[in-house]
Amino acid sequence: MKVLLNNEQKEAVESIIGPLLIIAGPGSGKTRTLVERIIYMLEEKKIEPRNILITTFTERAARELITRISERIKDKSVNLNELYIGTIHSVCLKIIDEYIFKTGLYQGYEILDDINQKFFIYRKMKEFKEIDEYEEFFKGRYLPTDWKKAIFLQKWFNRLSEENISLDDIEKKNIFLRKSYEKYSILLKINNLLDFGSIQRVALNLIENNSDVLLELREKIRYIMVDEYQDTNKIQERIIFLLGGENGNICVVGDDDQGIYRFRGATVKNILLFPENFPEGVCKIIKLTKNYRSPWGIVDFCKEWINSLQWDKFRYPKEIEAVGNKDVEQATVVKLSVKNSEIQWMERIYKFLLYLKEKEIIENYNQIAFLSISVKDKRMISLGHYLEKKGIKIYSPRSNLFFYREEIRNLIGVFLNIFPKITEKIMENPYNSDIKDYYRSSSVKIEKESKNYKELREWIKKKKKYYEDNFKGKEGLLDLFYEIISLEIFKKYLENKTMEVIENREAYNLGIFSKILKDFEILSKVEILTTENLERAMLYFFNSHLKFLKDNGIDEYEEPKELVPKNAISFLTIHQSKGLEFPVVIIGSLDRIPIGRENITDKDLEQLFKKEEYEPSYRIEEFDFWRLFYTGFSRAKNLLILSCIENETGKKIVPSLPFKRLYDKLPDVASGALKFDNLKLDIIENSKLKETYTFTGDINLYNRCPFKYKLTKIFKIESKKSLGAIYGILIHETMEKLHILILEKGLENIIEEDIFKIYYKIYLSLKESTNVTLGKSILNKGLNQINDYLKNEKEILNHLKNVEEKISLVEDCGILEGTLDMIIEENNKYSIIDFKTGDVPENEELFEGYKNQIKFYSYLLHKRKNFPIKEGILYFIKNQKKEIIPITDKDLIEIEKFYKNIIEKIKENQFQEKKYDKVKCKNCEYFHYCTLNS
Structure with missing residues (x-):
């Protein structure tokens, strides 16, 4: 399909060499121009995809570009997976992942969202209080609680990160802010964490302080495109120009009239002065001024608004004009x-x-x-x-309405009703008048609801008696949550057959509440309620944790x-x-x-x-x-x-x-x-963006239970991490770190002390972030298994090609992703190894899932890099056992059919089936749900 471009768009598409500034007014076909420019570079100029970096303002915009490029490109031999494409933050994460061993982080790091960042700082307030200047810093500020102090610190830590402020300059004026930020940065690293603001700073430090990394990236990235450049900040500009190097093939796109993110550190200066970064006359400027979106009336109104201000040199002059008949007599x-x-x-x-x-x-x-x-x-x-x-x-x-939604008030009401004595103590707190009113009304609400739901009434009565008479401490709040959502009053939210966002708002909100509970269990270090901690934990949950969240506000689900x-x-x-x-x-x-x-x-x-x-x-x-x-x-x-x-x-x-x-x-x-x-109104087209699918998180999970897939992947109800899962993460992350060291130093240079330090550093970080403690015998067993593996598997380790290889593959059905534990190469043939920390499964269905996973990864590697795949190996580290899975062309064809069939079912929202089995499902979070409703 030939896409028609106007003269300015065509010039922008074909201007590839040297710096280019595209001023793109509203509705001017900016995305179309970017898509055609990328296709022109790939097909006409034969530029390798790995040489192109594209950054967008949102991940959705990045997926839209990938979707439209994949639909438009004719040359199917072009490997779109090698494009660097995403938000600046996601591109920075990709760079961090590629050179992670130089950052102090290791694979499996987590990124704190806004709420969890607040809680992280709140939990660490004791450490900030130990800094000498603490009292002086907070003197005269009305921040009466540690929670308010944590929110205050979060704001300034983020400013320091996002604006790349020199700490030496800050120290001259406020030594506490300097010391507390440094302490915070160390705590993040110890816990293998990043926050959103620090992602760019870590990436910038990586390329500024490692000339070899910068040289490699410049060799690889030869052409850069940056969308929404008016909303970039100084640190982003610095990264872009460092990567751009001397060749200067940097194309930035934006509209200075729409620069609206100053409060996040963005500066319109970047776009207004972009040409001045190059010798005079070198930077080409192209203005896209034809508005294809709106009629003349709206365009003229926007022009009159923007021109009613005297801008001097702080705006590019431009004459936006609508496309179409100006003489239509219709007010718009x-x-x-x-x-x-x-x-x-x-x-x-x-x-x-x-x-x-x-x-x-x-x-x-x-x-x-x-x-x-x-x-x-x-x-x-x-x-x-x-x-x-x-x-x-x-x-x-x-809108901050989360806590006022019926389903959330009902949930909170149930929790309050099964702990009546604790509820009484909550109501005695003289400092909580607002939250007490909220709790009281929620409790009364569920009492009224229970008159209409016999099952709910009897369950609350049974639970009250259990906690008052014979409670032995076997469950946490998340376990209670899984039981509660099994009841008829909540079940209706999860059984909806339509998957429209608005129709399922209640189910999405249940997912958000499950995250609140999981965060609480980690932050409070109370995963299991006991007779000793029950009252203390529940008072803290209601009087502090929920109260802070309600006061601070929580967003409801947004469909990306x-x-x-x-x-x-x-x-x-x-x-x-x-x-x-x-x-x-x-x-x-x-x-x-x-x-x-x-x-x-x-x-x-x-x-x-x-x-x-x-x-x-x-x-x-x-x-x-x-x-x-x-x-x-x-x-x-x-x-x-x-x-x-x-x-x-x-x-x-x-x-x-x-x-x-x-x-x-x-x-x-x-x-x-x-x-x-x-009045003719356009309709809103359904999204055609390509979705991302992984084997373990999507394909295998759906294959095992479509209903569980819906609850965990669509509604995002949190799962509990078992001891076995934490142990598996510990083993995997230790081996990954050791494999990277072997690639760097050679197997002969790895000593037992290295193994011990890496193993326990990762364990302490996991213990801190998950609140799960592993016993001494389990820890010793894991360390011995890793030592035995390194001694016994020299043949594998001497052929090590790559570890933790992240692979992405753009296909018609979606974007496939996978992380391969290890790739080994021998005689120009490749084997994929996937490590398992448990026993060789006797369950045939589980073992079949493992084999399909290896075949799926083989398919990705073969399609992505055209590597000849010899075999897949399931390596069970517990008993050093290898299961060899030969990979043939027939296997690759079969696994393609298998995953495409499942993805098609996911797209068609076929989630009602519950594959319930009393034995297989006994450890599933939704065991109660399926038992009650099967």
Whole structure:
């Protein structure tokens, strides 16, 4: 299929050598241009995929590029798997993985999300308190609890990481911040952890401090493309230019008018001054100014908005123009407002939405998005509740409504009802008035519900008696959770046959709650409730852990591949809407003005980060305000609506002055200027992005039990890590580290002391991160097995080719991924070894799964690198036994059929089947569920 490009797009596609800046206005076909540029490089210029690096703003954007490239490329011999493609963070992780032995990390490291980073710092507060300047640092700041102090430290640790601030400079002004950040960095390394902010800093340190690594990467990466360059920060710019080296084949794409992530350290300076990084006249600048997304009315409104500010040199001049007939008499920008009454405003919005649906102007509510500065604003939450009560569903995952959802209140109510004596003590706490009201209402709610659910009533009664009379300590909170979700009141959420995100919001929220419980068990070091720890653990869970999370707010589930779920109106922040487009966009927050609020608690620390801004400091808030709303306005494909509760008196004039001039000229939605009969709205296409599939996490898991796959992979309900699983991780990670040392130093140079140090360092890190302790005899047994393996398997180790080889393969059905424990090479033939830490299984089904795993990895390696595969080896380290699995062409054909069949079933959402077996399933988390419901 030939893709038509306009002149500017064609020039951008064919400009490969040297630096290139592409200014891409809204709806200008940027993604199409990037896709065609990559295909041109691969097919026309015959550039090797491994020589190309592409970074995007989101993982979804990266998957969209890969999907579209794979569909467009004609030359099927081109290996798309060798492209470096992803967000800057994921590219940095790929670099870290390739040179991990130079970072102090080892395979299996974890990345802390925002909440777990807070908890990690909170758990380590004792260590920060030991720093001499601790008291002085927090003096005068109203941070009364360790939790609030942890959140405060998290903010500044992230700033130091993301902005790559010199610690020497910080020390001169605040020695505690310097020492605490260094302590934090050491703690991360000891625990084999990264946080989101430190990923880039670790990658930058790796390439700055290892000239051999940088040289290798420059030899490999010859062409760089960076999307959304206006939202990059200084550390990202540094990484890009280091990798770009002297050849300067760096293409950056973006729109300075949409630079809206300054609060994350991004600077529009990077895109505005990009050409100045090269000799004058060397950097080519191409402007994509034809808007294919929106009609003239919306485009002209956006232009009038952005041009209403005097930008001086802080904006590239550009003339955006729509494609199509300018003379169509149809209003495409209108207002939908009332005067002074919130109830009338909500009712008017509801009636307008209902009219669109009843008149079939929209097919689905997901064609509409309501964008505002904050979805946590009380007015936005009230509007969402109002519409949902009227039967219009809302998708607003960041509204802080998680703890108010029925299923979560019911869950918490059940926990409170089975521990009545502990609940009484929670209610006695005089400092917890807000949370007490929440707990009380949740407890009363489940008492009312139990009148309608006999099974629930009897289960709570039985559990109460158990914990009061004969509790012996056999279970943790997660174990209780698995029982609770087996009950009828919760089961209905998990048996839904449709897999739409909105229809399954309750099930996704159950998954999030399971993570809360798992995190609690690790953080509190209480995996099993006992008679000794029960009261203390539960009081801590309710009075501290849940309270902190509720106060801090938790986001609900966001579907990464389907950002616009069906059957619901999206309530998003303008920042969330970046990169999206909607047929109808309603813009709120018209009461806002470009004035920031200074945080007094942070005032002194902000001075440490003060740097010379490219833009005048007194204009920054104004610039950011105009860019933000320009981004919001330009999301609209067919109809843009400005909405507010007008107020012309009092302290707050609405709409505020920045909007008023344009707003006053707009016709009302009911004025007749908007001709509904002529209003043609685009539909939201289903996502066609390629999904990623692994053997153990997807194919084999689904094959063993489709229902368990749905609960663990789709709804993301957490699993418990057994002692056996932790032991397996310990053995695997130790052997991996030793294999890397053998590749570096040679087998003859590995001594027992090396093995001992590596083994126990990994164990202590695992113990800290999982709260699982292995007994001395188990630890000794594992260490002896590894020593025996190194002594007895010299033949294998002398032919070692690679370890922990990560392989990705783009196929029509999806992206296949796998990590191969070991590859050995002998006489130019390759064998794959997969290590197992348990016994050789007597269970034929389990053993068949192991064999299929080896065949799957052989398929990946053969297809990815065209290696001749001799055999697969299942190595059972416990008794040094090898099971040889010959690999033939027939095996590769059969395993291809096998995984494609399963992936097809996953895509078709065939998850209802429960492969229940009383013996095989006895250790499964959902044993109670299937026992009760089989």
